[in-house]
Amino acid sequence: MPENLSFPKINAERVWQRHMDLAKIGATDGGGVHRLALSDLDIEAHVLIDQWARQRGFTVELDVIGNMFIGRPGTAPEATPVASGSHTDTQPFGGRFDGALGVLAAFEALETFEDNGIESPRPIEVTVWNNEEGARFMPGLSGSGVYTGALALDDMLACTDSDGITMRACVERLHQALPDAGRRELGRPYAGFVEAHIEQATLLEEAGHTIGVVTDIQGNRRFEVEVVGDAAHSGTTPRARRKDAFIAATNIATELRQHFEVNDPDDIARFTIGIFDVQPGAKSIVPGRVEFFIDFRHPSADALRKLGDDISVIAKAQQGRCEAQVREVSSAAPEPFSDVIIEKVAAAAARHGLASQRMISCAGHDARFLSRLCPSGMVFIPCKDGISHNEKESAEPHDVAAAAQVVSDVLLELAHQQ
Ligand code: HGY
Ligand code: MN
Ligand code: MN
Numbered sequence: 001m002p003e004n005l006s007f008p009k010i011n012a013e014r015v016w017q018r019h020m021d022l023a024k025i026g027a028t029d030g031g032g033v034h035r036l037a038l039s040d041l042d043i044e045a046h047v048l049i050d051q052w053a054r055q056r057g058f059t060v061e062l063d064v065i066g067n068m069f070i071g072r073p074g075t076a077p078e079a080t081p082v083a084s085g086s087h088t089d090t091q092p093f094g095g096r097f098d099g100a101l102g103v104l105a106a107f108e109a110l111e112t113f114e115d116n117g118i119e120s121p122r123p124i125e126v127t128v129w130n131n132e133e134g135a136r137f138m139p140g141l142s143g144s145g146v147y148t149g150a151l152a153l154d155d156m157l158a159c160t161d162s163d164g165i166t167m168r169a170c171v172e173r174l175h176q177a178l179p180d181a182g183r184r185e186l187g188r189p190y191a192g193f194v195e196a197h198i199e200q201a202t203l204l205e206e207a208g209h210t211i212g213v214v215t216d217i218q219g220n221r222r223f224e225v226e227v228v229g230d231a232a233h234s235g236t237t238p239r240a241r242r243k244d245a246f247i248a249a250t251n252i253a254t255e256l257r258q259h260f261e262v263n264d265p266d267d268i269a270r271f272t273i274g275i276f277d278v279q280p281g282a283k284s285i286v287p288g289r290v291e292f293f294i295d296f297r298h299p300s301a302d303a304l305r306k307l308g309d310d311i312s313v314i315a316k317a318q319q320g321r322c323e324a325q326v327r328e329v330s331s332a333a334p335e336p337f338s339d340v341i342i343e344k345v346a347a348a349a350a351r352h353g354l355a356s357q358r359m360i361s362c363a364g365h366d367a368r369f370l371s372r373l374c375p376s377g378m379v380f381i382p383c384k385d386g387i388s389h390n391e392k393e394s395a396e397p398h399d400v401a402a403a404a405q406v407v408s409d410v411l412l413e414l415a416h417q418q
Contacts, residue, residue, distance in 0.1 A: 005416060007351065007409045008116040012401035015108035019400060022048065022088070022104065023096035032391025033096050036161075037089035037131035038066055038170035043177045045088045049128065050178050052107065056114055058126075061184040065146040065156060066130035066171040069184050072110050074123040074415060080191040082414040084109065084407050085127030086366060087143070091135050095393020097198045097383060101403055102366075103128050105196040109408035120415035122191060129366040130171075136161045139222070139330040144366035147186050148373045192414035193370040194341055195378045196403040198395055200363045202386035210402045211349040211356035212380025215342055217368050218270075218299040218360055219334040221308040224291065225252065225315060229322040231280060231288030242286050246278050248322035249290035255318045256294070256311060263307060270297040270362060271307075299334050299360055335368055341377025341410065348409035349379075354402050363388075379406045 025045045026035030035041040046068055053060050059071040071081070086102020106126040113124065129147070134140020137159045145151035157168040175181070199205075204212050229243030253273055260271040275293040294311065298304045312326035342358075349356035361378060370376040381399040384392075 005412065007412060008112050008118065010108050010112045010401060010404040010408050011115070012397065012404075014111065015104055015404045016397045016400055018052070018104045018107065019096060019100055022100050026090065028093055028391055030093065030391035032093055032393065033090045034093050035088065035090045036092065036136040037133065038167070038174055039136070042089050043174050046128065046174060047177055049088070049103070049107070050181065056111060058110060059182060060178065060180070061182040062175055062178060063147060063184040063186055064171065065143050065153060065186070066167070066174050067143045067147055067184070068128035068181070070107065070110065070126040070128075072113060072124050074121050075119050076121040077123065079122040080189050081123035081125050082192045082411055083125040083127050083190050084194045084196070084411055085125075085129060086195050086197060087129045087132030089131055089133050089135070091133050091389045093391050094133070095388055095390060097393055097395045097400075098200070098388050099132060101198055101381070101395070101400060102196045105400070105404040105407045106411070108404040109411050112408050113412070118412070120412065122415040124411050124415050131167070132366055137167050141364060141366060141369060142167070144369040148369040149187055150369050150372060153186065187373070190370070190374040191417070192341060192374055193367065193376040194345065194407060194410045195365055195367040195370075195376075196407050197363075197365055197378060197380055198383035198388060198393070199380040200383060200386060200388035203359055204357070204380060204382040205384070205386065207357055209355040209357050210381060210399055211345070211354045211406060213342055213346045213349065213356050213358045214337060214361050214378035214380055215358050216299065216334060216336045216360040217365060218297050218362050219301060219304050219332055220295065220297040220364060221304055221331040222296070222329050223294040223311055224327045224329050225249070225294065226325045226327070227252065227290045227319065227322050228325075229288050230286070232286040234284045234286050237286055243288075243321045244286050245290040245322050246287040248318065248320045248324065249276070249292060251320065252315045252318040252324060253292065255314050259310060259314055260307060268298060269303065269307060270295070272296075297362065301334055304331075304334075332364070332368060335371055337367065337371065337377040338375030340375045344410045344413050345377055345379045345406060348406040351409065352402070352405055354406070379403060379410075
């Protein structure tokens with residue numbers, strides 16, 4: 001690493017404007033963004049970023065699972081590249097910064113290197129990981145998961161959305177929209193990865209700190225619960241003869257909520273039922289079937305195992321005359337990030353006088369899977385009141401600029417590292 005490495009200043013106005021321009025694609029009346037993975041709007045976002053990249057002379061590649069790679073060559077082209085990035089897909093009626101910050105902070109770093117004629121031995125890349133949110137195609141993090149070998153390509157390409165459209169068809173549409181993009185093979189190595197993201201909680205805001213130096217990412221377990229009873233006439237069927245799946249499912253959900261509260265006095269566990277589907281969903285039919293989805297997260301592997309295993313026990317105990325089935329659909333262990341990246345993020349914050357603190361990530365991010373491939377880490381900035389996965393999500397221009405500056409510094413150091 002050269003002793004006298006100088007760190008150029010990023011262009012705060014430009015990176016903010018790029019956020020505002022990207023947020024126009026899928027903008028909602030409520031001030032957020034609705035841009036599901038590889039929807040026409042998300043493909044439009046990829047086309048815009050491709051245009052920006054080509055205007056700057058950067059290379060653009062796509063892989064077979066819909067990830068996008070924007071490159072700036074190094075002086076040692078054979079050297080393994082370093083990268084930074086995140087995702088452009090959003091939650092339904094999500095925010096303007098979740099994902100976009102990580103892509104645009106990295107893109108600003110590349111533009112800053114270009115503006116300053118900076119050379120680095122290693123090539124530097126911006127990555128746009130497909131389907132991070134998992135709102136349209138389950139599971140989420142599938143672009144980075146397939147790229148790093150954590151998820152199987154064919155399984156993910158075969159996934160369908162609620163209209164029966166396959167991920168494969170969406171990836172083909174992305175490739176058709178960007179016919180000049182090069183092809184990237186899955187799993188091409190990196191020498192280091194850093195992802196900027198809004199914190200999506202309130203620790204930084206409460207502490208008055210600008211930068212979160214992320215040390216770990218908590219684990220998760222996700223479950224589908226199916227409760228089957230008997231559909232029946234709501235006017236003629238007495239209680240004694242009902243197998244009401246709604247009653248059974250709500251008893252199960254209530255018992256689970258209480259169980260997770262009693263066993264989590266410090267409010268560390270994150271237990272959420274975000275989907276609750278009552279079928280057939282008619283006014284005069286006693287529900288014969290209910291499906292609901294549990295998202296459970298925790299920083300402790302023991303707590304994930306213990307409390308997660310309790311879910312099917314409680315479902316069976318509360319099913320009454322109905323039949324409850326619990327299916328675990330995905331899980332990920334708590335992961336530490338790389339000390340190399342953690343220390344570079346901390347040093348960059350200090351270098352620019354940005355107040356920082358170490359913290360874990362309670363949300364899932366692509367950096368989790370990049371950790372399988374290379375030393376990886378994350379940098380957080382505050383978002384107002386910790387609001388995210390909500391149209392009201394907001395961040396400040398100076399915090400967005402701080403994220404871009406830290407990413408720029410970390411990438412530059414990594415690109416000079418042996
Ligand atoms: O759900 C998550 O943690 C991520 O924001 N998709
Ligand atoms: Mn995100
Ligand atoms: Mn998200």
